[in-house]
Amino acid sequence: MKFGRMKAQRRNRVMLVCLILLSTGAAVAFALLALNQNINLFYTPTQIVAGKAPENKLIRAGGMVVAGSLVRSGTGLDLRFIISDLRAAEVEVRYAGILPDLFREGQGVIAHGKLQDDGVFYAEEILAKHDENYMPPELLQEESQPE
Amino acid sequence: MIPELGHFSLILAAGLSVLLAVLPALGAGRRNPMLMASGAPLAAGVLVFILLSFACLLYAFAQDDFSVRYVAEHSNTALPLYYKIAAAWSAHEGSFLLWTLIMAVWTFAVACFSRSLTLDMQARVLSVLGLLTAGFTFFLLFTSNPFARNLPIFPLDGADLNPLLQDFGLIVHPPLLYMGYVGFAVPFAFAIATLTTGHLDAAWVRWSRPWTTVAWAFLSIGITLGSWWAYYELGWGGWWFWDAVENASFMPWLAGTALIHSLAVSDKRGLFKSWTVLLAIVTFSLSLLGAFLVRSGVLISVHAFAVDPARGIFILIFLGLVVGGSLVLYAFKATATKRASSYSWSSRETLLLVNNLLLSVAVAAILLGTLYPLLYEVVTSGGKISVGPPYFNTVFLPILVLLFLAMVFAPQSRWRETGVKQVLGKLMPVLAVAIFIVAGLTWMLELPLDPVGFVFQSIAVWLLFTLAGDWWLSSSTKKPLSASRLGMLLAHSGIGVAILGVAVTVCFSEGQDLRMLPGDVTSIQGYDFRFDEMTRVAGPNYMADRAQFSVSKNGQLVTHLYPEKRVYHVSRNVMTEADMDPSPLRDLYVALGEPLGGSAWAVRLHVKPFVRWIWFGGLMIAVGGFITVCDRRYRNFAARQPVFYDEETNKQMNTR
Known part of the structure; x- marks a missing residue:
């Protein structure tokens, strides 16, 4: 699993962006859903x-x-x-x-x-x-x- | 006279901290070594005068000087001396003086232990710390002077300390917690100082690491003690309530945890540098936000101090300036120097990146839940809501599972690239064993199966086994384990122990609120609680109804428990004093409710397995942090060149 330096870097960057997008998206959805169910007026x-x-x-x-x-x-x-x-x-x-x-x-x-x-x-x-x-x-x- | 002396020293300290904020920075700007060197003596001066001021406040409490309003409101002649002293930080003014004192202690510590820093850097760091200290002292002087007098007519006796606070917890919890909160000012100052120099070199990372870890370890102890205190003092056997103020301490802890890990990556591999700077800023900002939430009264909480809008506005402006100023500085100066350091997806770098992402998401989710009532009120112009524990559990638990996975794999991984098959081959059998053990115990002890609990118990056991195996393997070789590795293993095990404690307590605790007459017996999990009798006892400043319970198992007496219902003489406050029989495997817990007429009492009985593990884990985390700092590499730091990259060739010189 050894990549060339540039290739590994680009791959890492794509991975990073995907990870961030996925986790923020999931977190936001989750948090809003949870908030919606657990607000006490x-x-x-x-x-x-x-x-x-x-x-x-x-x-x-x-x-x-x-x-x-x-x-x-x-x-x-x-x-x-x-x-x-x-x-x-x-x-x-x-x-x-x-x-x-x-x-x-x-x-x-x-x-x-x-x-x-x-x-x-x-x-x-x-x-x-x-x-x-x-x-x-x-x-x-x-x-x-x-x- | 003494209170005036205290007030006067505080003013002097404020003046000196302004000088500390200005002079060394000016020196750094003009390359004037004299001015730069003024930082250390000024830091010492600030510490001396705040210490003097604090001593005066303690003296006023010890002497029952009720002409001082703050003393009159929070103390009483009948209090034991140690509570009189601790009462000094039982409310807003005094506790903020303690906060400022701790700030001065950290500043002085930086001045003392920064000989390896360049003079320029030392001057910049001390100036940032001086600026913060100046803000804190002005806040005290303008909005919260603890030395304000009650003249000419002052009460003969004080209004007494809130009975809830008359406890060992008050003596130790705030000082340790503040050591943590305020300690994050140091990595913050390092980050800001580095930003002002305009180049993010690797040196500041190495400098910040031990400071961050120590502050974080103190915060860990502070939170753990707070949880333990709430458990035995609030009288309902809970240990974490997702209360706004608890969250205010938990968010900087999570951010600090992320910071420790990203500092490690920046230090060892030169990656994530600007992210680390941002995290240092965020962590300290969350500490300040915590202070704002607790002291402004914007949120409803059992911990909140008395409300005064002026204070809230002062802190909010201060918070705005600190956060806004540092973010602007960050935006302009944190130009990430491009460094081509490659790492594969299976590397430790990736796992630590995942750690940072998850912790950031957790902080954001908790922040959202904590501030949502405020936002809602603003948006709906006055609508009132509260966000309860279910929200926090729903968002935090899934993140925790993922964090656990990262925590199991990261210590086994390598920088740059890891042999995935090899690590999986090592860890998966351990997972199987962990699941087998947890399932086996659940089945053998005929415990109810709770899926979420089962997952957490299994991964906690998995984590503990892998860490223990790691420790055993490395200690069986000739080479001794480095302090930082040992500390890491201990702190991670602490998380495992604490979460195992949580998962077992939550799933298998059993409790009952019921009406009992003397002679009644109730059985919970095989323990027979017998309500023997009720007696009246007199304490130093209260009268108490004390019940005697005998707890027996299979006819054999286990222990006697003596829960009390106290009425304090001065404030007429009623207080529940629960009694418990602690042991590693289970706590037996009895609290008295109210008298129900006749000789009947409302009684709360609990059997709480593994609850002690939560706080024991917390202590392990803190001790782990302290051990890490003893590592040789921090001591030898002065002797080494703090440059790990050759600027010309962009080549890493030292990757270890």
Whole structure:
């Protein structure tokens, strides 16, 4: 497999260009496909109540946990609570699992899960940031916008 | 007084770093040896004053000087002394002072260990580093002064350190991580300095190699420690979340890995030179981008520091200047000198080219996923999305498989041309053995078959076997293994060990979140977890509910575990302190959720096989990097002429 110097060089260059084109093409296609399937859109309770959020699709919902709304089942880890933004729209969230340390009633959370046709949000994951005064930036922005 | 002294030293350091940025470069331009030689003493001066400034901050923390706002916000009299000290870098201002200090340390190290450099080159390199240091110190002074006072009324006690950070991890993780991040400034400075001279000779490559490897090894330890910390501290047993800030450290690591390999090709074979320069620029730019992402608050992350738009804008402008400036310089100066060095498709050069391509694609894909929420927000004017782990796994895993293939073949290949049949004949039987072993174990232990996991386990074992065979063959000959070869074998084995750990943990971990009462027993993978009792214990600055679990297997007690739920006095923060029984083959992990009324508790139980392998692999990678640098060829470098090409004839003088 010994080529002349120029021939080997030209051959290498063609190889190189092909490799780069192929791998970039494959990578771009792959990345876009993967992105398309794995984007999680964020919705506020107002948007969910207004029917703007898709059903049966992984999304994120964020809001303040309404004080006194957390109810646990007596037997397992099932629980439900209500999130609202400050415009009186309320969405029930159901979850089975361990809540994060900083989950408190009256504070902001983000739930990751699916909205079902019964209007209840079934969460697979609950996020509360490790900061007492934390509010999801998304909500902060919602609030600062004029009604 | 002491904080003012710290502030004043910081100002002095800023002034000196401006001089460092200007004078040696001026000297290099005017061929004035006096000015050129001013670099080393100036670098020492910058280091002394930043060190003094940092010492003042540590002193303020140790003395509980709550008139300093930063101390009041992040410390407390009840903290143990070592956490008070570490609290100095627990938030933005102090951690950036640490960052700048490390920058000064690297600069001074370059000044010390650059005797083999020409004076001209040394001056240029130090000037670039001085320019960066100046940018960092001005950033501190203008937007993030850690010495700002709370006068005249200051709190009697501090607001306390975030309980999550009250941990050994805080003491070691940031300094090591920053050693890595900032260390990439050195190859960057070498690259820029070389570009300004106008000819890309081979010498800068040889100079950059040990520096790049050391910075990369530090970054490897930093990332590994971060992953380990997240595992035991965040309370849910995960070790990598594809979080924006983790990605911010992973991207420079991947780019640095590519840089190490392309430096090797440029050094040994004189190829890919302008690509190597570009990679050096990109790697450091990714470090800066990481700093921007973490400190500007543009991305939502558990790691993000407090938000201040002024900081974000400052770093963004600085990033723009550094990246833009160096790319412009690159565009005008990096005229690749045509060198006719031929290599066949079966050569090591090709495999390292593949390595670089794959790593670049991986960086690009991760960058896309990390920045996509930002792009989306801009394009849709305010739409909010997040990109989750599934994206990153989908794009990264196929690249990883290909990287593994390159990693198996490259150490067995030769420069210029390799006997393909011979190498295949050597490696394919090993692959067969690896698949046989993994399949056999899966079958014998009656484990569930996960196709992706099976592929990764097999190729990881394949890689480890080929490397072990390589090591065994070369150590059985008389000639001792060179440090660089040994380090390479160790670092590559580290990747194999880490990925094997990942593949086994992901496939065979079992866990459960459940409600338990004292006396309840739950069995996972043959381990019986019994919730014995709940007690209250008092820590130095917290109260804790502590559970006792006894874990037994086949009726035999394995261990007691004591997970805690802590409430910290000052901040009233609740913290989960998981407990685990580590061993090479499996971790037993218990974390407490919340009390469910009565004496019931939510409990998280995990059995995680091989999870320790991930971090052990990470350490092997880092140690491998450090060993490589001990190679004789770097020590003998001063004695040798750094010219490997005869400029007149374009002929390679030394290919080894």
